[in-house]
Amino acid sequence: MKIVYLHQYFAKKKSVTSTRSYVFAKYLVEQGHEVVVITTENFLKGEVPYKKDTVQNYYCIDGIEIRAQINPYSNYMGTTKRIKSFFSFMQFAYQTGKKIDGVDLMFSTSTPLTIAIPTLRLHRKLKIPYVFEVRDLWPEAPKQMGVIKSKPALMMLRSLEKKVYQKAEHIISLSPGMTTGIEKTGIPSTKITMIPNLSDLELFEKNKANEPKTQAFIEKYKLEDSFVMLHLGAMGEANGLEYIMEAAKGLKEKHADHIKIIIGGDGKTKPLLEEYCAKHKLDNVIFLGYVPREDVPYITAAANITMTSFKPLPILATNSPNKFFDSLAAGKPIIVNSNGWTKDIVEDNEIGYYVDPLRPNELTDVLIILQNETVFLAGLEEKIRGIAKDNYNAIDLAEKATKIMESVVNERKY
16 A cells, blocks of 8 residues: 655654654664655754755655655744644645555644644545544643643644544544544544554664673763663653752752763753753753663663653643653663553653652652662663563564554455
8 A cells, every 4th residue: 555654753763752653664664665754854864865946855764754844843843833743734734745656544643733724624635534543632731831722723733633534534633632532522542553662672672782782872971970860751741850860959068979860862951950060060860962862772771761751731642752661671660650551561660760740859868768778770671671561662563553454445445
């Protein structure tokens, strides 16, 4: 079958963001399917196009055909510029998609929810079925975050959300909470399949060859005698990283100098967090900036424990965060401060700890206790990787998504 894959932020492993779409698209190609990805250029830096024009670059990566719009985007952009970027891609996706012949299926992934507009337009224009993937519950997420306050705008987005769900042949959600959110719009559970984020075991398995890099990283930041907690990923408002800064301040006040906190990634809140650290002289916090996906394993290997942090908003408890599943693939225990399904995973399997998102002193206290439990934490590696292999293996989940798409196309033929 021939698939048009709409994802505004498609990325390869040389990039700094989720590679879920790349894993899915590559698997589809390996199963003999033709895939054309319509995306933006933002996370394809370093790739060499085989053709370009004033609007887009053309790539063929691992057999995946890619049409990438030149559409600047940054987490530092204000709301107006972001909206402009979203609308520009909507138009590009439609204009590009409608020129592709012989399409059997469209696979669209959000966020942003505006991806629904070219999805619906192409569905109508090309008369093709589509599968819709929900990575975040929009517009509920921006509503709870206070990003969208206009009632008319929220009503319009809710209508769009419901319409794109109704017209989809099938919907993929990334967490149980997202499934519940979709069902609340009136969609039957039989139309939804939960496929969580991926643990890329292959990527982390290769880290065994990267031990010199891990050692060089430890030496560079003088971590030889330290207990290290790592938060690696987005640094947006939703992540609530001021919580970690306050915990770091508590560690400093308790003279727990042996404990270091590493923050990898970038985002809108990074300058404010750095300012906070400078003001309070927090030399126990290290900011790495953007980390290429291929470097994540050797940096994670340097940590004793990782953390997945979010603001205490109900909608954020439904998230399926990349960093969490990377920690599973790396065999690292995890601290979470979100009272959702990730809390259930770490507590039910006894592979991590939950701390109250309103009490940063809890994180301080937990880290002070755990600094003396390094042997126990390291001993959890095999168990944690086993959980990743059995439940979140990237290849198994790519196969599951592929079977859904094949089923939709086959049912339409008869």
